[in-house]
Amino acid sequence: MRTQKPKSRGTAARPVKSRRTSFSQLERSKQQWVQDIDAISDFIVVHDRDWKIVRTNRSLADHLGLPPVALVGEAVSRLRQLAEGDGTFPCPFCLYTGLSKEEHIISSSDKIYLVSTSRTSGATEDDARTIHVLKDITDRREAERRYRELYGGQDLSGFDFADQRRDGR
Numbered sequence: 827m828r829t830q831k832p833k834s835r836g837t838a839a840r841p842v843k844s845r846r847t848s849f850s851q852l853e854r855s856k857q858q859w860v861q862d863i864d865a866i867s868d869f870i871v872v873h874d875r876d877w878k879i880v881r882t883n884r885s886l887a888d889h890l891g892l893p894p895v896a897l898v899g900e901a902v903s904r905l906r907q908l909a910e911g912d913g914t915f916p917c918p919f920c921l922y923t924g925l926s927k928e929e930h931i932i933s934s935s936d937k938i939y940l941v942s943t944s945r946t947s948g949a950t951e952d953d954a955r956t957i958h959v960l961k962d963i964t965d966r967r968e969a970e971r972r973y974r975e976l977y978g979g980q981d982l983s984g985f986d987f988a989d990q991r992r993d994g995r
Contacts, residue, residue, distance in 0.1 A: 864894070869939075869960040873902040877916040880955060908960070909934050909941075919943065919958040931963070938964045 863870060864884035872881040879897045887894040897904070902917045909918050909932040919941050921930055928943045939960040946955050 866959075868962070869908070870958070871897075871902065871905060871919070871960075872955050872957045873917060874956075875952070875954045877902050879904075886960075907934070908937075909939055917956070917958075919960070920956065923956075936964075937962055938967050 863881075866883055867885050869886035869889065870881075870883040871879060871886060873879050879900050879902050882894050882897050884894055887897065890897070902919075906918045915921075915923065919932065920943065922928055923945075925943075926945050930941055932939050932941055940963045942959045942961070944957045946957065948954055
C-alpha cells in the first residue's frame with residue numbers, strides 16, 4: 827500500500843500565514859501600548875544609560891508644546907525646566923542610579939511632582955533604561971497646607987487628601 831506525501835505547497839503556506847498573523851498581532855499590540863501610555867495624564871519619560879530620551883508620552887509632549895517623537899534622542903537634561911531636582915546626574919529626575927526603584931518629590935516654580943522611577947535591564951547593558959513618571963501633586967500639597975493652617979498642624983494621618991475632589995466639594 828502506498829502512502830501519499832503531504833503536498834509541500836499547503837504546509838509551507840501555513841507557517842508563513844501564521845507568521846504574518848503573529849506579526850500583525852504584535853504590531854497591533856505595540857500600537858495599543860503606545861496609545862495606552864499616551865492616555866496617561868501623568869508625565870512619562872524614558873531615557874537610556876547615555877541620558878538620551880527614548881520615549882515620552884503625549885501628556886509631557888503636549889505640556890512642552892512638541893510632538894512626542896520630537897524629544898527622542900535629545901538629552902534628558904533638556905527637561906530641567908520641569909523641575910529643580912537635587913540630583914547631580916544629567917537627568918533632573920534621577921537621584922540614585924543604583925536603585926531599581928525610587929520615589930521622591932521635586933518642584934518647579936509653580937508645580938510639585940511625585941517622581942516614581944523604575945530601572946529596567948535589557949538583553950545587554952546598552953539596553954538598560956530608566957522610566958520616570960511625574961505625578962502633579964500640587965493640589966494635594968496645597969490641601970495639606972490649608973489643613974495644617976485650619977487645624978494647627980494636627981495629625982494628617984486620618985485625612986485622605988486623595989479622596990478630595992478638585993472642585994472642593
